[in-house]
Amino acid sequence: MLSRFFLLALTIFSISLFAQKETSVFDIPVFVYHRFGDNRYPSTDIPVETFEKQLKFLSENHYHVIPFGNAVEKWMNGVPIPDSTVILTIDDGYLSFYENALPLLKKYGFTATVFVQTETVGGNDFMNWDQLNRIRQAGIEIGNHSAEHFHFVDAGPEMVRHVFAEDLQKAVLAFKAHLGISPVIYAYPYGEWTPAMAEVLRQNGIVAAAAQNSGVFCESSNAYAVPRFPMGGRFATMEGFKEKIRMKALRVVESSPASPVVENNPPSLVLKINSAGINPHQFQFFVNGIKSENFTVTTGEGLIGLNMQVAGALTSRRTLYTVTVPSTDGKQWYWYSHLWIVRKLDEE
Ligand SMILES: [Zn+2]
Numbered sequence: 001m002l003s004r005f006f007l008l009a010l011t012i013f014s015i016s017l018f019a020q021k022e023t024s025v026f027d028i029p030v031f032v033y034h035r036f037g038d039n040r041y042p043s044t045d046i047p048v049e050t051f052e053k054q055l056k057f058l059s060e061n062h063y064h065v066i067p068f069g070n071a072v073e074k075w076m077n078g079v080p081i082p083d084s085t086v087i088l089t090i091d092d093g094y095l096s097f098y099e100n101a102l103p104l105l106k107k108y109g110f111t112a113t114v115f116v117q118t119e120t121v122g123g124n125d126f127m128n129w130d131q132l133n134r135i136r137q138a139g140i141e142i143g144n145h146s147a148e149h150f151h152f153v154d155a156g157p158e159m160v161r162h163v164f165a166e167d168l169q170k171a172v173l174a175f176k177a178h179l180g181i182s183p184v185i186y187a188y189p190y191g192e193w194t195p196a197m198a199e200v201l202r203q204n205g206i207v208a209a210a211a212q213n214s215g216v217f218c219e220s221s222n223a224y225a226v227p228r229f230p231m232g233g234r235f236a237t238m239e240g241f242k243e244k245i246r247m248k249a250l251r252v253v254e255s256s257p258a259s260p261v262v263e264n265n266p267p268s269l270v271l272k273i274n275s276a277g278i279n280p281h282q283f284q285f286f287v288n289g290i291k292s293e294n295f296t297v298t299t300g301e302g303l304i305g306l307n308m309q310v311a312g313a314l315t316s317r318r319t320l321y322t323v324t325v326p327s328t329d330g331k332q333w334y335w336y337s338h339l340w341i342v343r344k345l346d347e348e
Pocket of ligand 1: 091092145149188189190
């Protein structure tokens with residue numbers, strides 16, 4: 001009798017878990033900005049006029065702009081996230097955010113998430129702790145972006161855990177001392193991460209981390225490598241913004257390898273993709289934005305296999321393999337990208 005009751009309870013519990021998952025499917029474009037109206041650094045800058053146009057577009061089209069941590073909390077608690085939700089994130093804590101972006105966010109009544117590396121706070125070109133306290137009071141979320149903003153993967157597979165954990169502790173202490181908080185969200189410097197780094201974050205109470213490979217945050221995203229679309233330099237246009245905002249996440253069930261660090265150069269990538277709603281004959285593959293035909297598609301029960309190659313060894317520190325595909329009715333596009341990091345190569 002007791003065991004039958006137990007089984008029944010278990011069934012109800014499983015059904016409710018399933019139901020919860022069903023209702024919490026979401027697609028959230030997350031954008032990453034750096035500088036605002038600072039033409040000394042065109043590759044990471046967005047002109048103030050373009051940024052304002054983007055906010056105006058979000059306002060006129062009734063988008064929900066929520067902080068990254070809030071979206072993560074909803075996701076983890078199975079709280080439904082409405083359609084047309086967008087996240088605006090800003091890395092590095094530059095002064096141009098305070099001077100040029102904050103007034104516009106206030107004007108349109110939007111929030112954002114600013115990821116700060118603690119060692120440069122108060123330095124030339126960066127916000128100081130007093131300004132960071134003020135933006136918090138204005139409803140801006142603060143996230144951890146390391147202490148030293150190192151290329152942590154260069155420490156190598158043996159040392160990365162140690163070096164990264166030490167830097168994280170340093171940043172946590174600074175946040176506690178100056179803001180009285182310890183952010184539970186993180187953004188990797190340069191978007192560079194490894195599974196070992198993700199594990200260090202998890203062990204230290206960080207619940208989610210943003211990467212910098214392009215893509216859409218969805219219910220099947222890796223919580224420790226949430227994709228973001230760049231909004232600086234050549235990407236910082238109104239057309240690009242409108243295109244990305246309509247984008248859906250390609251649901252990748254399995255990625256081999258899972259780690260971005262290149263072990264064999266050139267690397268190949270094999271993805272297993274949930275085939276629901278997508279047209280398997282129209283996959284597009286891009287290597288750092290350049291279209292390539294060097295891939296094969298295999299279709300199976302509910303899953304599509306995608307195998308991507310490049311001809312020669314990767315010569316940039318970071319290379320992005322991007323996959324896009326339309327829906328069966330052609331009205332919708334899906335996006336996924338994988339970042340490759342070749343250790344110890346210099347930034348370009
Ligand atoms: Zn950064």
